[in-house]
Amino acid sequence: MNALFRRKSKGDLTFDIANYTLLTIGMLLILYPLYFVFIASFSDPNMIYSGEIWLLPKGLTLDGYERIFADATIWIGYGNSLLYAVVGTVISVTVTLLAAYPLARRDFIGRGLFMWFFMFTMFFGGGLIPTYLLIKDLNMINTIWALVIPGAGSVFNIIIVRTFFQSTIPDEMREAAFIDGCTNTRFFFSMVIQLSKPIIAVMVLYHVVGFWNGFFDAMIYLNEESKYPLQLVLRNILVQNQVNSSMMIDVESYAAKLRVTELIKYGVIIIASLPLLILYPFLQRYFVKGVMIGSIKG
Amino acid sequence: MKKSNNAAAAPSQGIIRPTAISRNRLWPKIRQNYELYLFILPAVLLYLVFKYYPMYGVQIAFKDFRASKGIWGSEWVGLEHFQRFFEAYNFWPIMENTLLLSVYSLVFSFPVPILVALMLNQMMAKRYKKFVQTVIYAPHFISTVVLIGMLNVFLSPNSGLVNHVIAFFGGDPILFMADEGWFRPLYVLSGIWQETGFATIIYLAALAGVNPELHEAAIMDGASKWKRVKHVDIPSILPTIIILMVLAVGNIMSIGFEKAYLMQSDLNYGTSNIIPTYVYELGIQKAQYSFSAAIGLFNSIINVVLLVTVNRLAKRLTETSLW
Numbered sequence: 294m295n296a297l298f299r300r301k302s303k304g305d306l307t308f309d310i311a312n313y314t315l316l317t318i319g320m321l322l323i324l325y326p327l328y329f330v331f332i333a334s335f336s337d338p339n340m341i342y343s344g345e346i347w348l349l350p351k352g353l354t355l356d357g358y359e360r361i362f363a364d365a366t367i368w369i370g371y372g373n374s375l376l377y378a379v380v381g382t383v384i385s386v387t388v389t390l391l392a393a394y395p396l397a398r399r400d401f402i403g404r405g406l407f408m409w410f411f412m413f414t415m416f417f418g419g420g421l422i423p424t425y426l427l428i429k430d431l432n433m434i435n436t437i438w439a440l441v442i443p444g445a446g447s448v449f450n451i452i453i454v455r456t457f458f459q460s461t462i463p464d465e466m467r468e469a470a471f472i473d474g475c476t477n478t479r480f481f482f483s484m485v486i487q488l489s490k491p492i493i494a495v496m497v498l499y500h501v502v503g504f505w506n507g508f509f510d511a512m513i514y515l516n517e518e519s520k521y522p523l524q525l526v527l528r529n530i531l532v533q534n535q536v537n538s539s540m541m542i543d544v545e546s547y548a549a550k551l552r553v554t555e556l557i558k559y560g561v562i563i564i565a566s567l568p569l570l571i572l573y574p575f576l577q578r579y580f581v582k583g584v585m586i587g588s589i590k591g
Numbered sequence: 592m593k594k595s596n597n598a599a600a601a602p603s604q605g606i607i608r609p610t611a612i613s614r615n616r617l618w619p620k621i622r623q624n625y626e627l628y629l630f631i632l633p634a635v636l637l638y639l640v641f642k643y644y645p646m647y648g649v650q651i652a653f654k655d656f657r658a659s660k661g662i663w664g665s666e667w668v669g670l671e672h673f674q675r676f677f678e679a680y681n682f683w684p685i686m687e688n689t690l691l692l693s694v695y696s697l698v699f700s701f702p703v704p705i706l707v708a709l710m711l712n713q714m715m716a717k718r719y720k721k722f723v724q725t726v727i728y729a730p731h732f733i734s735t736v737v738l739i740g741m742l743n744v745f746l747s748p749n750s751g752l753v754n755h756v757i758a759f760f761g762g763d764p765i766l767f768m769a770d771e772g773w774f775r776p777l778y779v780l781s782g783i784w785q786e787t788g789f790a791t792i793i794y795l796a797a798l799a800g801v802n803p804e805l806h807e808a809a810i811m812d813g814a815s816k817w818k819r820v821k822h823v824d825i826p827s828i829l830p831t832i833i834i835l836m837v838l839a840v841g842n843i844m845s846i847g848f849e850k851a852y853l854m855q856s857d858l859n860y861g862t863s864n865i866i867p868t869y870v871y872e873l874g875i876q877k878a879q880y881s882f883s884a885a886i887g888l889f890n891s892i893i894n895v896v897l898l899v900t901v902n903r904l905a906k907r908l909t910e911t912s913l914w
Binding site for chain 1: 743793867
């Protein structure tokens with residue numbers, strides 16, 4: 294081992310220095326915008342406007358957060374997003390697990406056929422308009438079902454779960470259980486599910502993040518503001534600059550309004566990202582796991 | 592048990608056509624595992640209704656769809672909608688916008704995670720490496736709405752951080768979000784900012800699988816770190832790179848709707864109007880169902896052709912392929 298260390302040549306030293314420096318710069322480029330949003334969200338908006346805030350918050354104020362907390366639409370959005378995420382995740386994860394198990398079984402007749410039936414939709418689809426017309430014909434417009442049913446059980450997830458089942462549930466275990474008179478259903482619920490907690494965690498987190506962050510389906514299928522998920526409420530504030538006027542009743546001049554709007558934007562970003570921030574340690578661990586399983590055979 | 596019964600039964604029946612044999616063997620197995628078919632049933636139904644039925648519904652691209660007549664009752668018009676799109680004044684601009692946005696995203700975003708993964712892999716300080724990873728994975732979890740919201744606040748001409756920096760160095764503020772010329776760079780750069788970290792995971796996994804003996808042998812031969820990256824690491828992860836490349840090239844025409852739509856405004860419409868946003872605009876907002884379905888179908892067909900071609904090419908050249 295010592296020989297290895299002594300061999301650290303001048304070239305390797307330069308390499309290491311360049312490597313650490315570049316990665317640190319890159320890391321800071323990613324970190325800084327996130328950090329800035331955080332400090333700006335409770336700084337004096339006048340100082341944000343004049344560009345005085347760099348490293349530390351200045352003119353500490355909770356004004357932005359107070360206005361956000363007083364606004365009902367954001368909290369309704371929060372509640373809706375939570376509801377859609379929970380219902381959607383339960384439905385989709387159930388469908389995914391149930392579909393993936395037979396596909397993982399080598400003795401499942403028709404496995405190849407079913408695989409193709411699912412895979413084909415990865416390459417070709419009817420597209421936005423025929424799907425939209427279908428949802429409309431099914432009277433699912435403006436209901437939660439338009440958001441949680443059509444996308445349930447994606448091919449990609451089914452394949453990941455199938456790969457996991459194939460590599461963790463040995464055939465011998467099933468054969469032994471069947472000799473003892475175990476049925477497929479019992480085996481699935483009392484063995485497969487018990488042994489698959491990591492992949493279930495991956496799936497749940499994939500879905501929760503997807504539902505929490507999604508806005509497209511809500512935008513095309515929902516038309517009542519009281520049903521909007523958080524991301525749609527955010528879009529109005531962050532992208533279309535439409536801050537609810539009730540948040541600004543006491544602000545008089547136009548210039549001041551602009552400033553308060555900026556402050557609200559920073560605060561709203563933080564509040565919307567908070568649940569994922571809290572989940573982040575799990576998210577990181579399980580998303581990485583998901584990518585690994587997916588990469589085995591994707 | 593059942594298997595041996597079958598085996599015993601088959602010869603006793605003398606000459607049987609192959610189909611009959613397989614059917615004889617299949618049915619007991621299917622019946623024995625009937626629960627598995629019930630398991631897969633919900634997914635099959637969902638796919639039939641929400642994936643396959645819209646494929647049937649895509650025929651409205653060849654019809655003059657009237658809601659009152661339904662998909663089946665509307666009149667056939669052949670390729671009229673396609674022809675109208677190909678001859679439209681904005682056909683080439685839209686194609687150019689879609690392709691350029693995709694190609695730029697691919698060319699500039701694809702190599703970055705590979706580089707970062709190679710660098711991270713050479714980082715020996717475990718805890719610092721872990722910290723860097725934690726930071727660079729984070730933007731992946733930010734929603735598109737928040738990402739574009741952040742672009743808006745950072746690039747705001749009078750209050751944004753970026754324009755403050757420009758002003759500090761004596762420049763004039765730039766109206767980034769309202770400028771056609773900035774749409775593509777911003778789209779690509781924000782994509783790199785958001786996805787680079789997360790995309791390194793797959794390469795890091797491939798790098799972790801590199802045989803350490805190769806590195807040890809190289810060290811014994813006096814190879815520098817740089818040389819080991821070049822001659823050991825990069826060749827080892829080449830198959831991974833090729834597979835991801837094939838996927839990326841195959842998906843070049845299936846660029847996402849969300850981000851472009853959120854960044855779009857009247858002021859940058861000239862470069863931000865791409866096929867998915869145009870389909871949304873015409874179909875959902877203006878209810879021109881048949882015409883927009885035709886544009887969408889045109890796009891899907893290009894996608895399929897691209898994916899199949901690229902995959903075949905990769906198979907021939909490198910013996911790595913997706914299927």
